[in-house]
Amino acid sequence: MAAVTSHGFDVMITFADGGEYPERAVVTVGSFDGVHLGHRLLVERAGRVARERGVESVVLTFNPHPGEVLGRPGNVRLTSVRERITLLHAAGADRVAVMAFDRQAAALTPHEFVEEILVGQLRACAVIMGHDHRFGKERRGDIALMTRLGGQLGFDVFEVAALADARGAVSSSRIRAAIGAGRVEDAARMLGRAFSLRGTVVHGDGRGSTIGFPTANLDVDRSETVLPARGVYAVWAEAVGLLPAKAMLNIGIRPTFGGSEEHAEVHVLDTKVDLYGCEVRAEFVIRLRDESKFDGAEALVRQLNEDRVRCRAALR
Numbered sequence: 001m002a003a004v005t006s007h008g009f010d011v012m013i014t015f016a017d018g019g020e021y022p023e024r025a026v027v028t029v030g031s032f033d034g035v036h037l038g039h040r041l042l043v044e045r046a047g048r049v050a051r052e053r054g055v056e057s058v059v060l061t062f063n064p065h066p067g068e069v070l071g072r073p074g075n076v077r078l079t080s081v082r083e084r085i086t087l088l089h090a091a092g093a094d095r096v097a098v099m100a101f102d103r104q105a106a107a108l109t110p111h112e113f114v115e116e117i118l119v120g121q122l123r124a125c126a127v128i129m130g131h132d133h134r135f136g137k138e139r140r141g142d143i144a145l146m147t148r149l150g151g152q153l154g155f156d157v158f159e160v161a162a163l164a165d166a167r168g169a170v171s172s173s174r175i176r177a178a179i180g181a182g183r184v185e186d187a188a189r190m191l192g193r194a195f196s197l198r199g200t201v202v203h204g205d206g207r208g209s210t211i212g213f214p215t216a217n218l219d220v221d222r223s224e225t226v227l228p229a230r231g232v233y234a235v236w237a238e239a240v241g242l243l244p245a246k247a248m249l250n251i252g253i254r255p256t257f258g259g260s261e262e263h264a265e266v267h268v269l270d271t272k273v274d275l276y277g278c279e280v281r282a283e284f285v286i287r288l289r290d291e292s293k294f295d296g297a298e299a300l301v302r303q304l305n306e307d308r309v310r311c312r313a314a315l316r
Contacts, residue, residue, distance in 0.1 A: 025057065062105075246311065
C-alpha cells in the first residue's frame with residue numbers, strides 16, 4: 001500500500017497482490033470496468049512489452065469508478081472491484097494496483113498524475129494506452145500529452161487501437177446498454193465471456209414453491225453491478241455445494257401477483273438444494289422472454305413449463 005501526497009492531499013494506492021513491488025514496470029491504466037475484449041488487448045500488450053524488457057506488467061485501476069465520483073450518468077458497474085482484479089490477473093496482468101478515486105484524486109493535473117503516480121509510485125518504464133484514453137483533472141490528458149511527458153520523464157508510450165465490431169468500438173458503455181436491454185448474448189460477445197451477477201440468497205414469500213417452481217431470491221448489490229432488463233433468462237447457477245447447474249432466472253416485479261418491487265430470483269432445474277444464505281453466481285446465456293402478467297397462477301405455470309423446456313435447450 002502506498003500513499004502519495006500532492007499539494008496537501010493524499011492519494012491512496014493499494015497493491016492487490018502484496019509482496020515486493022518491482023523496481024520498474026510496464027503500466028497500463030484505466031477503469032477496466034467489465035474487463036472486456038478491448039481491455040484485454042491493453043493488458044496483453046503490457047505483458048508482451050514487460051517480457052521484452054524483463055520487468056513486470058502492472059494494471060492501475062480505480063475504485064470507485066471515476067464516473068460515480070464525478071456524477072456522470074450511466075456508470076453502474078459491470079464488475080465489482082474484486083471481480084475486476086481477478087479478471088485482470090486472468091487476462092495476464094502480473095500486478096494490479098487499485099487507486100482510491102475521490103474528489104482529491106480527480107483534482108490531480110495530468111502532469112501530477114503521470115509524474116507522481118505512474119512514475120513516482122508505479123515506476124513506469126513504459127505506459128500502454130488506448131488511443132482515446134483520457135487522464136488527469138477534467139480528462140485533459142490524452143495520448144499526445146502522455147507521449148510528451150514520457151519524453152520528459154523517461155518512459156516510452158505505446159498506443160493500442162480500439163477493438164471494434166460492425167457496430168463500433170467495444171466499450172463498457174455499449175456493454176452496459178446491451179445488458180440493460182436484455183441483450184446478454186451481445187454483451188457476452190464483447191466481454192469474451194458470459195455476463196454474470198452475484199447475490200446472496202434471502203428469504204422470499206415462498207410463492208414459487210406453491211406452484212411447483214421454487215426460487216432462490218437474490219439480494220443483489222446494485223451499486224456493484226448493472227441489472228439486466230426485466231424478463232426470464234437461461235443461466236448457469238453456481239454456489240458453494242452447487243456445481244454449475246441449469247437454471248432460470250427471473251428479473252421483475254411479479255405482476256401476476258400484483259407485485260411492485262423488483263426482484264431477481266433463480267429456479268434451479270433438476271436439483272433440490274437449500275441455498276439460503278449462500279452467495280449465488282449466475283451466468284447469463286440467453287433471454288427467454290419478457291416479463292408478462294398472466295391471468296392467474298395456472299396460466300403462469302403453463303408458461304413456466306414452456307420456459308423450462310427452452311431453458312434446457314439453450315443450456316445444452
